[in-house]
Amino acid sequence: MRRILGLLVLALGLAWAQGDKLKACFIYVGPIGDAGWTYAHDQGRKKAEAALPWLETRYVESVPEAQALPVIDRFVREGCQVIFATSFGYMEAVLEGGKKYPNVIFAHATGIKRAPNVATYMADFYQVYYLNGLAAGALSKTGKVGYVAAFPIPEVKRHINAFTLGVRAVNPKAQVLVRWINAWYDPAKAREATEALLAQGADVFAFTEDTPTVIQTAAKKGAYSFGHYTPMLKFAPDHVVSGQIVHWEVIYIDFLKKVKEGVYTAKNLENVDYFWLLQHKAVEMGADYGVPINPKHVPLLQKAEMTVGGKKVSVYDRIMALLKDMQSPKPTFDPFTGPIQDRKGVVRIPAGKKATLQELLTMEWAAPGVVGDWPGEPK
Amino acid sequence: MRWELDPSPSLWKVFLAYSLFVALALLLLGLLFLLYGVSPLKAYGLLLSPLGDSLGLAEVGRRTIPLLLIGAGLALAFRVGFFNIGAEGQLLMGAVGGAYVALFLPPGPWTLPLMFLLGGGLGAVWSGLAAWLRVRFGANEILTTLMQNYLVYYLVVYLVAGPWKGQMVFGFLYTDRFPPEAQLPRLGDTLVHWPTLLLGIAAALGLQLLLFRTPLGFEWRILGENPQAARYLGLKGGRLILLAALLSGFLAGLAGVGEVAGIHLRLLEPAQISLGYGFTAILVAWLARGRPLWVLFTAPLLGLILAGGDALKLALSMPFRVVDVVAGLLLLSLIGAEALSQRRLIWRR
Amino acid sequence: MEEALLRAVLFGTPILLASLGALLSERGGVVNLGVEGMMALSALAAFAAALEAGPVWGVLCGVGVGSLLGLFLGVFAVFLRANQFVAGLALAALGLGASGLLGKRYEGTPLPDPLPEGVLAGLALILALGLHLLLSRTRYGLYLRSVGENPKAADLFGVSVDGVRYLALALGGGMIGLAGAYLSLAYRPSWTDGMTSGLGWVAIALVILAGWQPLRAVLGAYFFGLLFFLQFRLQGSVPIPSEAFAAMPYLLVILVLALSGRARAPRALGQPFDRGR
Structure with a gap:
C-alpha cells in the first residue's frame, strides 16, 4: 500500500x-x-x-x-x-x-x-552593417565592393543601404555592386554571383543569404568578406574580416x-x-563570438584613415568608437541620420533627423553608391 | 531460372507481393527511425494519425485538392503519350491568371468564375506551347515543360517584386490581399476550399467519361497505346496531343487558382504557392494507371503521405526531409510490388 | 570574357558529369530520373569520407556510393522490371531525404583541404571523350547501343541484356557520384542539405538536349554554365529586370531545342525487357 x-x-x-x-x-x-x-x-x-x-x-x-x-x-x-x-x-x-x-x-x-x-x-543588423561597411571601404583597393543579396525586401535593402553608407563614409567614390539571386538558399547561384562580382573587380564582399558560399568563393581569390548571421570565421580564417552575428x-x-x-x-x-x-546585445559585430575584427586585419584598418568632422582618424578607431557608442545604453550615433539622399538625389532623411522605425521597416530606396538592379525602387 | 511475364496474376499473389513490399518498406523505415532514436511503432502511428482527427483530415483534404485536379489531367496526358512534367509551372500560370482577375478587374459575382477561366486558360496556353513545340518542331516535351517551370517561377518573382507588388505589404514580396469577391469559401475553419474540391472530382469523372465513352477518347487511347497504328488509321496525332495537353494544363491552372483564391488570398513568392504539387501529381497520375477516375483514390493517398509526414516532423521534431524518405520508400515498395505481382519465376531455361 | 569561359567550364562540370552518367544508362535503355537524389547522397558520402580520411577517399567514396545507387535503381528497373520513371522519381526523393537526415552532423563544417576544380573538370572532359569512344569503338559500346535500341535482337545474338544494363547503371552511377563529390569537395567544399539545388534535373534535361551524344553533352553543359554565370555578370548593367536574366538560361534551352529539331532517343528507352514477350 x-x-x-x-x-x-x-x-x-x-x-x-x-x-x-x-x-x-x-x-x-x-x-x-x-x-x-x-x-x-x-x-x-x-x-x-x-x-x-x-x-x-x-x-x-x-x-x-x-x-x-x-x-x-x-x-x-x-x-x-x-x-x-x-x-x-x-x-x-x-x-x-x-x-x-x-x-x-x-x-x-x-x-x-x-x-x-x-x-x-x-x-536588426543595420548598425553592424554600417560598421562593416566602414571596414569594407577601407579594405577595398579597387573601390568596388560586392554584395550578394537574396530577395529585394525592405530588410535586405536596409542592410545594403547601411553597409553602403559605411563604405562611402570611408571612400566617397566607392561603389557597392549588388547582385540579386532571388533565393534564400541556393549555393550555386551564390557562387556564380560572387564569381561575376569578382570578374567585375570587386575585392571585398558582404551578403544576405543563408550559406557561407560567398565567403568560401571570395577567399579562393584572396578577397575579404564579412560573415552573416552566424560566426563564419572558420570558413576562411584569413579572409573573414568581421560580420553580423545574431543572438x-x-x-x-x-x-x-x-x-x-x-x-x-x-x-x-x-x-x-x-x-x-x-x-x-541582440546582435554582435564579429568574425566570431567575441572577436569584433579578425586580429589579422586590425593593422590594415589601423593604417587606413577617414575624415570625420574635418579630422583624420583611423578607420579602426572609428569603428571601435561607434561600436562602443551603439552598445551603450544611450547611443548617440545612428547610421540613418540625415541628411541622406537616395541614389537618385531625392532627400530621404532630412538633416538632423533619424529614420523612424516605420521608415526603417519599409525602406525601399537605394543609397548613393549602390550599383545594380533594384526592384521596387521608388520613382 | 528466370522471370517471365505473368499475364493473369492470381489475386492472392498480388496481395502477397504488395504485403511483402510494404512490409519491407515499413521495416526499412522502422530501422531508420530506430537509428534516429524514435520508436518505429510511434512513428507509424503518427504517419497514419491524420486519418484519426478532423484537423488531420482537413490537412489531407487540403493537399488532395490540387493533386486531384492536376493528377486527373496528367493521367490523361500520360495515357495519350504527352509527358507533361510542367504541371508545377502550369499551376503557377493559373495562379497568375487568377491573381490578375482578382486584383485588376472590377470585383463582382463574376470574379471567381472569371479567375478560374483565365487561370485555367493561362495554364492551358503554357502546356499548349510545349505541345505545339513538340508537334511543330519535335522538341521533347519533358524538357520544354521542365524548362517552362523555371520561366514562370521567375515571372511570378518579377510580378510580386515589381509591377504587382502590393501597397499594403511593407515592401515584402506579395500582392495586396484579394477582395472578398475573389476568395473561395472554405469548409468550417479549415483550409479546405470546397468549390475547387468539387471541380477536382468533376474533372476526374469528366475525363474518365471522355476517355472511355466518346470517340475522341477512343482515338486518344489508340494514339497512346500504338502511335503507329494511329497513323495507319489516319488519326491526326498532333491535334489529339495538343488537345490532351491543353486539357491537362487547364486543370493545373485551375489548381493554381484554387491555391491562391482558397488559401493564400494573394500572389506571393512562387516556392510558397505550389509546394511541389505538380511533381507529386505525376505520382498520383502514375498510380492511377491512366484512368482519371482512379485519381479519386490515389490523390488522397499521396495527400495522406504528405500530411502524415508533416505530423511526423512536427510531433517528433524531425527534419523535414523525413517526408521525402517516407514518400520515396513507399513509392519504391508500391512499384516493386506491382512489378513483382505481374511476373512469375520459371525454374527452367 | 576569360572569366566567363572559365565559369562555363567549372560550373558546367558537375552538370556534365551527372548528365554523362544518365546518358550512359539511357543509351542502354534505362531512364534515370534519380540523378538529383544520387548526387545528394554521394556528395554527402564524399564529404564524410574526405573529412575522415582525405579527399582521395572522398572521391572514391562518392563514386562508390553513386555506383551502388545506380545498381539499386537497377534492382527495380532491370531485375523487377518496374516502371523506370517512377522508380527514378522515388529514388530522387529517397536520396535527397536520406542525405538530409544522415548529413545533419556534417553541416556547418568546412572541408580543410578542398580539391582543385580544374583537375576534376579535366577528368570530366576525359570521361566525356572516353564515353564517346566507349560507345562508338568498343564491343561493350556496341552491346550497349543494341540493348538500348533493340534488346530482343541483342538477346538473340547472345548479349546479356540485364548484365549490360547493370554495368551501365553502375558506371553511370559512378559518374553521377563524381558529380556529387565535385560539389561537396571542390565547388563548395562543405556539406549542406539541398546543396545540389536542382542541378540533377538540369543534367537530365541536358541528356535530351545533347541528343544522347557525350560530346554534345560537353557543349551543352558548358553552354548552360555560361548562361548561368552571365545572368549575374550582366545583371544590372543593362536595363532589364534581374528576373529576366535569371530565366534566360532556361528560355535559351527551349529555343535551342526547338531549332535543333528531333533528337532521336534510344528506341527501347524506358521499356523493361522481358525475354518472353
Whole structure:
C-alpha cells in the first residue's frame, strides 16, 4: 500500500513538474541547415532552453506559409503555451491563430501587426552593417565592393543601404555592386554571383543569404568578406574580416522570463515590440563570438584613415568608437541620420533627423553608391 | 531460372507481393527511425494519425485538392503519350491568371468564375506551347515543360517584386490581399476550399467519361497505346496531343487558382504557392494507371503521405526531409510490388 | 570574357558529369530520373569520407556510393522490371531525404583541404571523350547501343541484356557520384542539405538536349554554365529586370531545342525487357 502511495506521489510530482514547465514552440520557415536565419533561431532556442530550467521547447522546420495555421492548430493541441513564428510570411496565420486561441501567447519575428496576445520581435543588423561597411571601404583597393543579396525586401535593402553608407563614409567614390539571386538558399547561384562580382573587380564582399558560399568563393581569390548571421570565421580564417552575428536567445530569454513572471500575458501584448539592436546585445559585430575584427586585419584598418568632422582618424578607431557608442545604453550615433539622399538625389532623411522605425521597416530606396538592379525602387 | 511475364496474376499473389513490399518498406523505415532514436511503432502511428482527427483530415483534404485536379489531367496526358512534367509551372500560370482577375478587374459575382477561366486558360496556353513545340518542331516535351517551370517561377518573382507588388505589404514580396469577391469559401475553419474540391472530382469523372465513352477518347487511347497504328488509321496525332495537353494544363491552372483564391488570398513568392504539387501529381497520375477516375483514390493517398509526414516532423521534431524518405520508400515498395505481382519465376531455361 | 569561359567550364562540370552518367544508362535503355537524389547522397558520402580520411577517399567514396545507387535503381528497373520513371522519381526523393537526415552532423563544417576544380573538370572532359569512344569503338559500346535500341535482337545474338544494363547503371552511377563529390569537395567544399539545388534535373534535361551524344553533352553543359554565370555578370548593367536574366538560361534551352529539331532517343528507352514477350 505504501509503495502504491509512494508511486502515486511520485506520479503526481512528475505531473506537477510537467505542468510547471513552460512549453514554447517554434515555427521555422526553412531547414535548420548550417548557417543563416533558421539556424540562428534554432541556436537561440537551444540556448534559451539551456538557460531556463523551467522551459520546454519544440520546433518544426520548413513550414510553408500556407501551412502555418494547421501547424499552430497542432501545437496548441499539444499544449504549447507560447508560439514563436519566425517569418514575415506567417503574419496572417499568426493573427488568425491569435484570434482562434486567445489564451495562447504568440510572438512573430519581423512582424508589424500585433494583437492582445500577439507580440512582434526583431534583432536588426543595420548598425553592424554600417560598421562593416566602414571596414569594407577601407579594405577595398579597387573601390568596388560586392554584395550578394537574396530577395529585394525592405530588410535586405536596409542592410545594403547601411553597409553602403559605411563604405562611402570611408571612400566617397566607392561603389557597392549588388547582385540579386532571388533565393534564400541556393549555393550555386551564390557562387556564380560572387564569381561575376569578382570578374567585375570587386575585392571585398558582404551578403544576405543563408550559406557561407560567398565567403568560401571570395577567399579562393584572396578577397575579404564579412560573415552573416552566424560566426563564419572558420570558413576562411584569413579572409573573414568581421560580420553580423545574431543572438536570438537574448530576446527569447527576456520574453519567456516575462511570460513566466506574469509580466506578459495573453491580454497585454498589443504594444510589445522588440526591435533590438547592438545596445540590447541582440546582435554582435564579429568574425566570431567575441572577436569584433579578425586580429589579422586590425593593422590594415589601423593604417587606413577617414575624415570625420574635418579630422583624420583611423578607420579602426572609428569603428571601435561607434561600436562602443551603439552598445551603450544611450547611443548617440545612428547610421540613418540625415541628411541622406537616395541614389537618385531625392532627400530621404532630412538633416538632423533619424529614420523612424516605420521608415526603417519599409525602406525601399537605394543609397548613393549602390550599383545594380533594384526592384521596387521608388520613382 | 528466370522471370517471365505473368499475364493473369492470381489475386492472392498480388496481395502477397504488395504485403511483402510494404512490409519491407515499413521495416526499412522502422530501422531508420530506430537509428534516429524514435520508436518505429510511434512513428507509424503518427504517419497514419491524420486519418484519426478532423484537423488531420482537413490537412489531407487540403493537399488532395490540387493533386486531384492536376493528377486527373496528367493521367490523361500520360495515357495519350504527352509527358507533361510542367504541371508545377502550369499551376503557377493559373495562379497568375487568377491573381490578375482578382486584383485588376472590377470585383463582382463574376470574379471567381472569371479567375478560374483565365487561370485555367493561362495554364492551358503554357502546356499548349510545349505541345505545339513538340508537334511543330519535335522538341521533347519533358524538357520544354521542365524548362517552362523555371520561366514562370521567375515571372511570378518579377510580378510580386515589381509591377504587382502590393501597397499594403511593407515592401515584402506579395500582392495586396484579394477582395472578398475573389476568395473561395472554405469548409468550417479549415483550409479546405470546397468549390475547387468539387471541380477536382468533376474533372476526374469528366475525363474518365471522355476517355472511355466518346470517340475522341477512343482515338486518344489508340494514339497512346500504338502511335503507329494511329497513323495507319489516319488519326491526326498532333491535334489529339495538343488537345490532351491543353486539357491537362487547364486543370493545373485551375489548381493554381484554387491555391491562391482558397488559401493564400494573394500572389506571393512562387516556392510558397505550389509546394511541389505538380511533381507529386505525376505520382498520383502514375498510380492511377491512366484512368482519371482512379485519381479519386490515389490523390488522397499521396495527400495522406504528405500530411502524415508533416505530423511526423512536427510531433517528433524531425527534419523535414523525413517526408521525402517516407514518400520515396513507399513509392519504391508500391512499384516493386506491382512489378513483382505481374511476373512469375520459371525454374527452367 | 576569360572569366566567363572559365565559369562555363567549372560550373558546367558537375552538370556534365551527372548528365554523362544518365546518358550512359539511357543509351542502354534505362531512364534515370534519380540523378538529383544520387548526387545528394554521394556528395554527402564524399564529404564524410574526405573529412575522415582525405579527399582521395572522398572521391572514391562518392563514386562508390553513386555506383551502388545506380545498381539499386537497377534492382527495380532491370531485375523487377518496374516502371523506370517512377522508380527514378522515388529514388530522387529517397536520396535527397536520406542525405538530409544522415548529413545533419556534417553541416556547418568546412572541408580543410578542398580539391582543385580544374583537375576534376579535366577528368570530366576525359570521361566525356572516353564515353564517346566507349560507345562508338568498343564491343561493350556496341552491346550497349543494341540493348538500348533493340534488346530482343541483342538477346538473340547472345548479349546479356540485364548484365549490360547493370554495368551501365553502375558506371553511370559512378559518374553521377563524381558529380556529387565535385560539389561537396571542390565547388563548395562543405556539406549542406539541398546543396545540389536542382542541378540533377538540369543534367537530365541536358541528356535530351545533347541528343544522347557525350560530346554534345560537353557543349551543352558548358553552354548552360555560361548562361548561368552571365545572368549575374550582366545583371544590372543593362536595363532589364534581374528576373529576366535569371530565366534566360532556361528560355535559351527551349529555343535551342526547338531549332535543333528531333533528337532521336534510344528506341527501347524506358521499356523493361522481358525475354518472353
